[in-house]
Amino acid sequence: MTCPCLPDKCKLALAADFIGQLNCTIIKSSDLKQGKMFTLTVTSFLFCYNFSSARHHLLYFYTALTKPDGFSGPVFSAVGVCEDRRISRYSNEEQTWKRDWRSPTESLHTLQRRVGCEVEKCPDGSVIHVNAFDEYGYDGEQFIAFNSATMQWIEKTPKAKETRMKWNNQRVRRQVLQMVLKNCMNWISTFNDSVRGMHSSPVLHMFASVAPRDQSKQILTCLATGFYPKLIEMNITLNNITLQPFSSSEVRPNDDQTFQIRTSVKIHRDEKRGYECRVLQNGSLESRHHYLLEGLIAVAVVFAVAVLLIMLLIYKGINGEFILIKGIKCHISRCVALDLM
Incomplete structure (x- = not known):
């Protein structure tokens, strides 16, 4: 069974746009592909039964490290993953960007970022749910995250309070991030189109x-x-x-x-x-x-080996040789039981 379809391939969904207003919106599949409209789906009246719906995601992971004495390895790396496939990677041994840091450090610290989106669709292409995210972590702990429904940054630790206030006042930062998240679905569609013909059975x-x-x-x-x-x-x-x-x-x-x-x-x-x-x-x-x-195949293999062994023994017996099989000494003309005690 597939998702119910409205006339002209339009889908009715309850969605929230980036300024946080709830709207009942007609979403056209063509508009989504062309990037004319991007909404964050909160609730949907579309239903895909069984497991016919599919989740698609595009993620980018960034890691930056301080480089204390004796440390070897890249100080910056980035990995792009789409549909659980690595599509790009980058690492840089140079650290020229570190010159702008306020003070040097002797210990190892990590700064991580995860940005991307996840889209759940029915087989007919209608969108059920969209989840966009941009998250930062520092030294293995959550630091700050972007809420794409309210277009605001949320602190994950009290240490991020100053950063949250600063970033929420940066209009250009929000606009750039909004553009990236809007294009995220288009990039997923492009990748899916390139691998659509790929199919292998288990x-x-x-x-x-x-x-x-x-x-x-x-x-x-x-x-x-x-x-x-x-x-x-x-x-x-x-x-x-x-x-x-x-x-x-x-x-x-x-x-x-x-x-x-x-x-x-x-x-x-x-x-x-x-x-x-x-x-x-x-x-x-x-x-x-x-x-x-598999059990029958195993039995058949054992049986075939046993038959082959018997034929080999008969062949040797015909040549006048005596063979010992389970306590029985055999010749071409007779077999006698042996006392093996």
């Missing part, structure tokens, strides 16, 4: 291990890996009934820009029939995997 693996502290139980795990895009749902079923997971990981990135996820259920040690791993991608059943299938 590869599934199922395996079991002995449950800790209970030898009568096993942990049955399903691993899905190598899929893109990130949006996916995975369940383990028994006779078509979805089981409550014992543990489940979040979707995690692989080193080849695909993703992986795993989920586990607790089963009885002797139960091996009827379990199935099912994966939904983009709202449809992408693939499934039977746990019993």
Whole structure:
């Protein structure tokens, strides 16, 4: 099921603009793409069922370090991440900008910034929710953050009170930040358009291990890996009934820009029939995997090896050789039991 659509592909949403006024606004998809209008969605009458809605985000992380004696490494670095993919990076060993600091320091300090936006959309492109942010941290603690709904800076620590008052009075700073946040959605759309054709189905693996502290139980795990895009749902079923997971990981990135996820259920040690791993991608059943299938393959492999070994023994027996198999001495014409005690 998809989001309800108004005539002319317009979407009705309750939104708050950057000056903090609540408006009931008709948002056209074309206007959003062209950057004619940017609003921060507070509440929406759009509904996407199941997990058909998708979140898209663009983040930039900046880190600046003081450089005490004996410290090696970059003093400034920046990383751009879109849809959990690193799209840009920068580091600079030089520290010419440090000349403007009021006084030198002998200890290591860190200044961090996270700026970007997150957009949640239905499959038809309608916007459900927009979250824009600009946050600063100092020495591992939150320092100050920008509230895009009120266009005001909020102090996260009493130490940031002076900075908050100064920045809230800087009109140019707010205008620049407003422009950056407005363009953020356009940049996400540009990136999504460039990777829209990329799609890879998950590869599934199922395996079991002995449950800790209970030898009568096993942990049955399903691993899905190598899929893109990130949006996916995975369940383990028994006779078509979805089981409550014992543990489940979040979707995690692989080193080849695909993703992986795993989920586990607790089963009885002797139960091996009827379990199935099912994966939904983009709202449809992408693939499934039977746990019993791996067991049958293992049995078939063992059986094939056993048959091959027997054939080899028969071949040697035909050549007149005696072979010892489980306490039985065999020749081509007869076999006699041996006393192995």
